[in-house]
Amino acid sequence: MAETIGFIGLGIMGLPMAINLIGAGHRLVVHARRAESMAPLVQAGAKACDSPAAVAWQSTVIFTMVADTPDVEQVMLGERGVIDGIQAGSIAVDMSTISPSATRHVSARLSERGAEMLDAPVSGGDIGAINGTLSIMVGGNETAFERVLPLFEVLGRNIVHVGPSGAGQVCKACNQIVVAQTIAAVGEALLLAEASGVDGAKVRESLLGGFAGSRILEVHGQRMLDANYAPGFKASLHQKDMRIVQEAAQELGIALPGASQVAQYLNALVGQGFGELDSASVYRMQRQLNGRSD
Amino acid sequence: MAETIGFIGLGIMGLPMAINLIGAGHRLVVHARRAESMAPLVQAGAKACDSPAAVAWQSTVIFTMVADTPDVEQVMLGERGVIDGIQAGSIAVDMSTISPSATRHVSARLSERGAEMLDAPVSGGDIGAINGTLSIMVGGNETAFERVLPLFEVLGRNIVHVGPSGAGQVCKACNQIVVAQTIAAVGEALLLAEASGVDGAKVRESLLGGFAGSRILEVHGQRMLDANYAPGFKASLHQKDMRIVQEAAQELGIALPGASQVAQYLNALVGQGFGELDSASVYRMQRQLNGRSD
DSSP: OOOEEEEEOOSTTHHHHHHHHHHTTOEEEEEOSSGGGGHHHHHTTOEEOSSHHHHHHTOSEEEEOOSSHHHHHHHHHSTTOHHHHOOTTOEEEEOSOOOHHHHHHHHHHHHTTTOEEEEOOEESHHHHHHHTOEEEEEESOHHHHHHHHHHHHHHEEEEEEEESTTHHHHHHHHHHHHHHHHHHHHHHHHHHHHHTTOOHHHHHHHHHTSTTOBHHHHHHHHHHHHTOOOOSSBHHHHHHHHHHHHHHHHHHTOOOHHHHHHHHHHHHHHHTTOTTSBGGGHHHHHHHHTTOOO | OOOEEEEEOOSTTHHHHHHHHHHTTOEEEEEOSSGGGGHHHHHTTOEEOSSHHHHHHHOSEEEEOOSSHHHHHHHHHSTTOHHHHOOTTOEEEEOSOOOHHHHHHHHHHHHTTTOEEEEOOEESHHHHHHHTOEEEEEESOHHHHHHHHHHHHHHEEEEEEEESTTHHHHHHHHHHHHHHHHHHHHHHHHHHHHHTTOOHHHHHHHHHTSTTOBHHHHHHHHHHHHTOOOOSSBHHHHHHHHHHHHHHHHHHTOOOHHHHHHHHHHHHHHHTTOTTSBGGGHHHHHHHHTTOOO
């Protein structure tokens, strides 16, 4: 297979994903806001374009991996955006984590041009992007999903077609709700242990074997015990994702008090300049609330 | 080994645990408040006693498995309690889930008689008790732990000596904090999915493979999707355990807002007569809050 693939957004996630697609034998046309971000891809054989429209015009599948909802709207629908270049029958695949309702809006606009859109946010961080082991949660048309699946299989391992347009973003929001609250739960457990003079490492060990066991307890629990907050997944990004969760809850008119509570820790964390730490550092805020530094 | 073992409290947990100890070749002397609870043990070869003191007098290791803090205080320190019969060098092993501070008090009282006490609460429910696969979290003296370990190995599989007296109960409180909040987190995720018109089963499937993965998502997530709240672990017991968590937090002067929030769902659940359901039915309250029945 040697389709020409477009890739827009070459940051900490997009760059290694694009490299993996080249490694799998695909021709790539790329675009990034900052020209220097394209240099490593051009060296690897990709063609640089000066706009999303130019990328879309030259490719049949166009990946986007940018920071937030307005960035996707700009890249897709803005001046010289994907919508200005995309051909009927092509598929735009947005792998950013953004608002489900904004996703449906962009998808509807692209479908007016006869193009498809998949929302395909990921979890697994930059390590998952580098190793091609991302979890990919896909929303959109089944036929489009089947067509892009071989490319998803280059990028990730746990690939689920969740439902129609927006369903991938909803699933990612669900993921972030569970991850954030499990971090907070493990943090409270370790706090209670410490305040009681009990070894948190022993508590983690005991809990891992039973119903309290989780990936978060295993990985983030250890980070908390070591006060090692090298990301991992940055608190500033988790804060952004919880904003998306809360916007969705407001649009839908549903109460998610747990998600709302843990979002407060992320606000306090980012507000105090810790946005670059791993989001396990929610534990720092829980400790700070309880007069324990570090 | 054919030590004489005492067992006090023969309810849904204690009965199968005592049966397993007999099955492993131990002589048992038993006591229960209601004489009829002792009948199946007597049939299996155990000797019935009319008081905790009588059990303690005839055995070198005395297990207790009762409902709550006041029950343990009554059995251990009350009229004709364990303290009135226990011999120097014997070990009382309380496997109930109760207050860590009350545990330390009872332990101190027993040590005045030259006896030891281990706190050894469990998780794994009646199925774990029947199958001998409980997780056991042990607090108390290392020598006493080593001496009782072969008996623990009859009852459970994941056995951790967490620390000194009370540490087992602290660990159990930590366990219940994590389990309760993970249930609430999974519930919010499934609510967001449903309100967004997205298939919760697909969300569960996708999340299981990544950082949101947990035993709770696996088991209780499925219960929520099926609205199948046959226990499992009863909401009324989880409510009691969260009371112990909140008492401990108050004694220690620490803020655990997440634990406090999920305790409110358990209060509402039990208050509306659902205490016999599995504690995954916290999801019922989350749905009810959002105007969704069942």
